[in-house]
Amino acid sequence: MKDVTEKLKEYIRRKNLRWTGQRQTIVEQLLRTRQHLTTDELFRKVQKQDPSIGYATVARTLHFLVDAGFCDQVDISDGSMRYEVVWGHEHHDHLICSVCGKFIEIFSPELEKIQAKLVRQHGFIETTHKLQIFGTCIDCQKNLCRTENKPLAK
Amino acid sequence: MKDVTEKLKEYIRRKNLRWTGQRQTIVEQLLRTRQHLTTDELFRKVQKQDPSIGYATVARTLHFLVDAGFCDQVDISDGSMRYEVVWGHEHHDHLICSVCGKFIEIFSPELEKIQAKLVRQHGFIETTHKLQIFGTCIDCQKNLCRTENKPLAK
DNA sequence: TTTGATAATGATAACCGTTATCATTATTGT
DNA sequence: ACAATAATGATAACGGTTATCATTATCAAA
Ligand SMILES: [Mn+2]
Ligand SMILES: [Mn+2]
Ligand SMILES: [Zn+2]
Ligand SMILES: [Zn+2]
Numbered sequence: 001m002k003d004v005t006e007k008l009k010e011y012i013r014r015k016n017l018r019w020t021g022q023r024q025t026i027v028e029q030l031l032r033t034r035q036h037l038t039t040d041e042l043f044r045k046v047q048k049q050d051p052s053i054g055y056a057t058v059a060r061t062l063h064f065l066v067d068a069g070f071c072d073q074v075d076i077s078d079g080s081m082r083y084e085v086v087w088g089h090e091h092h093d094h095l096i097c098s099v100c101g102k103f104i105e106i107f108s109p110e111l112e113k114i115q116a117k118l119v120r121q122h123g124f125i126e127t128t129h130k131l132q133i134f135g136t137c138i139d140c141q142k143n144l145c146r147t148e149n150k151p152l153a154k
Numbered sequence: 155m156k157d158v159t160e161k162l163k164e165y166i167r168r169k170n171l172r173w174t175g176q177r178q179t180i181v182e183q184l185l186r187t188r189q190h191l192t193t194d195e196l197f198r199k200v201q202k203q204d205p206s207i208g209y210a211t212v213a214r215t216l217h218f219l220v221d222a223g224f225c226d227q228v229d230i231s232d233g234s235m236r237y238e239v240v241w242g243h244e245h246h247d248h249l250i251c252s253v254c255g256k257f258i259e260i261f262s263p264e265l266e267k268i269q270a271k272l273v274r275q276h277g278f279i280e281t282t283h284k285l286q287i288f289g290t291c292i293d294c295q296k297n298l299c300r301t302e303n304k305p306l307a308k
Numbered sequence: 309t310t311t312g313a314t315a316a317t318g319a320t321a322a323c324c325g326t327t328a329t330c331a332t333t334a335t336t337g338t
Numbered sequence: 339a340c341a342a343t344a345a346t347g348a349t350a351a352c353g354g355t356t357a358t359c360a361t362t363a364t365c366a367a368a
Contacts, residue, residue: 018335018344039325054347059326061345077229080325095278106272114265115287122258123292124249131285133269138277172315172364193354208318213355215316234354 004031004070004087011068025050026061027070035084036074036103042083076132093130097137100145104137158185158224158241165222179204180215181224189238190228190257196237230286247284251291254299258291 008027012019029045030037037045043058062083065071074082076096093111095104111131119126139145162181166173183199184191191199197212216237219225228236230250247265249258265285273280293299 016336016344020334020345022346052347056327056348057346073231075229075231077227095273095276097278098281104276104278106276108268108272111265111268111272114262114268115285118260118262118265119249119287119289122249122260123295124251124258124287124289125295126287126289127252128289129285129287131269131283133273133278133280133283135273135278135280135282141277141279170315174316174363176317206318210319210356211317 007087008065008068008070017064022050022053022057023061023064025053026058027065030065030071030083030085036082037084038080038082040080074130093132095133095135095137097140097145098134099136099140102137102139102145106133161241162222162224171218176204176207176211177215177218179207180212181219184219184225184237184239190236191238192234192236194234228284230288247286249287249289249291251294251299252288253290253294256291256293256299260287 004027005024008023009019011017026042026046029042029049033042033045039055039059039062042062043055046053046058062071062073066073066083070085070087071083072086074084074094076082076094090107091112092105092107095106096102097104115129116126137145158181159178162177163173165171180196180200183196183203187196187199193209193213193216196216197209200207200212216225216227220227220237224239224241225237226240228238228248230236230248244261245266246259246261249260250256251258269283270280291299
């Protein structure tokens, strides 16, 4: 946490930007909360800590954090972009429960290897990829889901 | 083509819907043209064949065709949804060139098998998945790209 | 073939997440 | 403390999609 702030401050110095209390608050909330938040979800959490912070600042800070490499933008086609912290996390893909909205993070070196092979076979140069698998999570199948996430729209 | 129309008419009868000249025209254009079109791109093509057809009809017809299983909606996070014909095509995923906007369709039973294994391991029940790999296609690497597709916005 | 119930259409307004604008405030190197 | 300028907050604008509604077209039944 302290470490994260320092890394961000380094990035800010490099880019001639400025560290602000708003950015501090927003990063704190991002780290404190479950990932894959929409701008609006994060905005509500930020407002509880500091009601003076505006929506635009949250939106702009999320762009800033994506540029800095601290966050990734995740688009699951449910109407708005989501953001997750990636510093300190391995690359991963997602199982997404259509009932409770839960994200299950998956990583398989085996899978990545085959993807890389396919890319190579087409002479393609990959920059990024995303794999999203939609369905029903094990908890929702048993009606035992305790997730407080709102179900995904659609 | 004649076959496709018949299958759609069957679906329409089952659902108590109606076959119209507009739907005929729109389906013709979808089959005649490259896939992964936005609503607006399809609208422009449709208008050349019949300028009296409105944008809303194209948009609504695309939804209808998705419901019917004739089209899939493809979201590559470039600002608008795209649609592709899937009847008569195997399931596939996409390599997407960020330079020229080209879609390269890939299918690997090996890959699908590993995905299925991961899903099983989490007790997840899959309904759909999508894998999108972004980068630069082989033609664009050599500046030989002949694709008339507009580069993807970003 | 006419008819009646109602699905579909076209024009356009509304919607909604995101981005741009702009006057004001805050940060940072000097 | 100061000057340069990045960041902020309120809100308008933007753009793709969807809703509205009066009118027209479809199609099964008579
Ligand atoms: Mn994740
Ligand atoms: Mn395709
Ligand atoms: Zn669930
Ligand atoms: Zn290309």
